[in-house]
Amino acid sequence: MRYVSTRGQAPALGFRDVVLTGLASDGGLYVPEEWPAFSPSEIAAFAGRPYQDVALAVMRRFVGDEIGEAKLKTLIADAYRSFPHPAVTPLVQIAPNHFLLELFHGPTLAFKDVAMQFLAALMDDILAERGERATVVGATSGDTGGAAVEAFRGRSRVDVAVLFPEGRVSEVQRRQMTTLSEDNVQAIAIKGHFDDAQALVKAMFADKGFREEVSLSGVNSINWGRIAAQTVYYFVAATALGAPSRKVSFTVPTGNFGNIFAGYVAAQMGLPIDRLVIATNVNDILHRTLESGRYEVGDVVPTASPSMDIQVSSNFERLLFAAEGRDDKTTLRHMEGLKQSGSFTLEEKSLSAIKTDFSSGRADEAETAETIRRVHAQTGLVIDPHTAVAVSVAERHLQPSSPMVTLATAHPAKFPDAVEKASGIRPALPERLAGLMERKEHFTVVPAELEAVERQIRSRSRAAQVEAL
Ligand SMILES: Cc1ncc(COP(=O)(O)O)c(C=O)c1O
Ligand SMILES: N[C@@H](CCOP(=O)(O)O)C(=O)O
Numbered sequence: 026m027r028y029v030s031t032r033g034q035a036p037a038l039g040f041r042d043v044v045l046t047g048l049a050s051d052g053g054l055y056v057p058e059e060w061p062a063f064s065p066s067e068i069a070a071f072a073g074r075p076y077q078d079v080a081l082a083v084m085r086r087f088v089g090d091e092i093g094e095a096k097l098k099t100l101i102a103d104a105y106r107s108f109p110h111p112a113v114t115p116l117v118q119i120a121p122n123h124f125l126l127e128l129f130h131g132p133t134l135a136f137k138d139v140a141m142q143f144l145a146a147l148m149d150d151i152l153a154e155r156g157e158r159a160t161v162v163g164a165t166s167g168d169t170g171g172a173a174v175e176a177f178r179g180r181s182r183v184d185v186a187v188l189f190p191e192g193r194v195s196e197v198q199r200r201q202m203t204t205l206s207e208d209n210v211q212a213i214a215i216k217g218h219f220d221d222a223q224a225l226v227k228a229m230f231a232d233k234g235f236r237e238e239v240s241l242s243g244v245n246s247i248n249w250g251r252i253a254a255q256t257v258y259y260f261v262a263a264t265a266l267g268a269p270s271r272k273v274s275f276t277v278p279t280g281n282f283g284n285i286f287a288g289y290v291a292a293q294m295g296l297p298i299d300r301l302v303i304a305t306n307v308n309d310i311l312h313r314t315l316e317s318g319r320y321e322v323g324d325v326v327p328t329a330s331p332s333m334d335i336q337v338s339s340n341f342e343r344l345l346f347a348a349e350g351r352d353d354k355t356t357l358r359h360m361e362g363l364k365q366s367g368s369f370t371l372e373e374k375s376l377s378a379i380k381t382d383f384s385s386g387r388a389d390e391a392e393t394a395e396t397i398r399r400v401h402a403q404t405g406l407v408i409d410p411h412t413a414v415a416v417s418v419a420e421r422h423l424q425p426s427s428p429m430v431t432l433a434t435a436h437p438a439k440f441p442d443a444v445e446k447a448s449g450i451r452p453a454l455p456e457r458l459a460g461l462m463e464r465k466e467h468f469t470v471v472p473a474e475l476e477a478v479e480r481q482i483r484s485r486s487r488a489a490q491v492e493a494l
Pocket of ligand 2: 164165166167168169170244245246247280281283284332333339
């Protein structure tokens with residue numbers, strides 16, 4: 026299995042190099058040269074299997090012959106040991122034909138753990154085999170950062186630095202990044218919003234000298250390893266509800282487009298998905314794009330679902346590339362237009378290709394709060410604001426012909442103020458996070474400037490120190 030860049034100007038790589046590389050050297054994102062596929066009978070055989078078994082079958086398609094089956098099995102078993110729920114990602118019914126896929130049972134209570142726990146074990150293993158070190162960076166609007174520091178803490182071959190927008194994440198999210206004592210972890214608050222943090226990460230990758238000096242790698246969903254691991258739960262959920270004999274729809278609270286893009290990948294691999302519904306908060310660039318065909322960056326507005334306060338949605342580039350018939354020149358032209366003017370217009374046929382699989386909707390702040398309140402009143406379940414955005418949008422897309430699965434991407438206790446305001450219930454953190462709110466915090470505040478951020482990361486990078494010797 027080889028991977029190519031969406032911008033067509035970086036070398037094709039195998040799975041392990043793709044995982045360590047993160048972003049392609051031409052600024053593009055890696056995608057498989059062709060989609061791996063399952064037959065309907067292979068998909069049917071996933072029904073009722075443990076999550077780890079499905080993960081092994083799915084990941085083998087992405088890994089090819091680069092990692093032996095026994096090693097892959099061990100990496101998967103290690104990754105999902107940190108999930109106390111035996112189903113890893115359980116399904117819960119909230120209404121006729123409407124289910125929640127709970128992706129928040131991992132160590133930091135967000136869906137990011139599902140891929141990050143696996144990715145950290147995988148990267149560490151590849152680096153150990155090669156005798157190398159890496160500096161892993163991540164931009165976060167709240168959840169990727171916590172999941173990354175948790176997954177990489179104490180690992181001997183990796184230093185991890187997460188960039189979060191100062192004052193724009195919840196207190197629980199911030200503390201999950203700032204209260205760790207391991208030397209290989211640093212949290213950096215930048216004066217800006219998530220898009221600034223993400224632009225800084227991409228600029229670090231474009232700075233060849235820095236990239237080589239610190240052996241840069243990335244753990245955002247620009248890293249194909251994240252997408253690959255996120256495809257697994259689409260297979261698990263859909264087969265539990267009757268796939269491949271019947272189609273299933275998914276509604277996904279969307280920001281950087283990594284989670285829903287994993288659903289699209291599962292569909293390309295043969296999973297019969299009816300609709301993939303993009304749910305946005307008022308930062309609705311993706312919803313507007315589907316309605317108008319014009320991708321146009323606006324201001325980032327703070328909301329009760331801060332992890333989705335994103336305008337520049339990285340993985341949309343992967344979808345563009347696919348919708349344009351893998352035409353890397355058109356993708357490159359659009360991405361250059363985006364950089365220069367903050368917008369581009371989709372070709373008619375690309376937009377209609379996207380609309381074949383995707384629908385979209387937006388929930389504003391009042392609708393989000395009302396959904397939290399109503400779901401609690403009707404089911405007794407307390408949902409977080411990101412999940413509520415998706416439930417609100419999903420309810421407008423329910424159809425009798427196929428079950429709707431809404432992805433529940435975070436535990437409500439990560440956003441206690443918003444949840445309490447909406448429902449009157451203040452969700453408590455699970456016992457395993459006891460003490461989080463009392464621990465001492467360590468983080469550095471830097472301006473959203475490349476030089477300042479690189480200086481800060483370099484100062485703690487052991488890969489840079491080895492390079493300097
Ligand atoms: C809780 C939560 N829900 C939804 C999202 C949006 O997911 P994606 O960026 O993959 O679209 C995020 C952040 O990515 C998140 O942390
Ligand atoms: N919502 C994310 C933003 C980064 O998304 P990623 O999936 O590309 O890492 C966050 O919570 O940090």
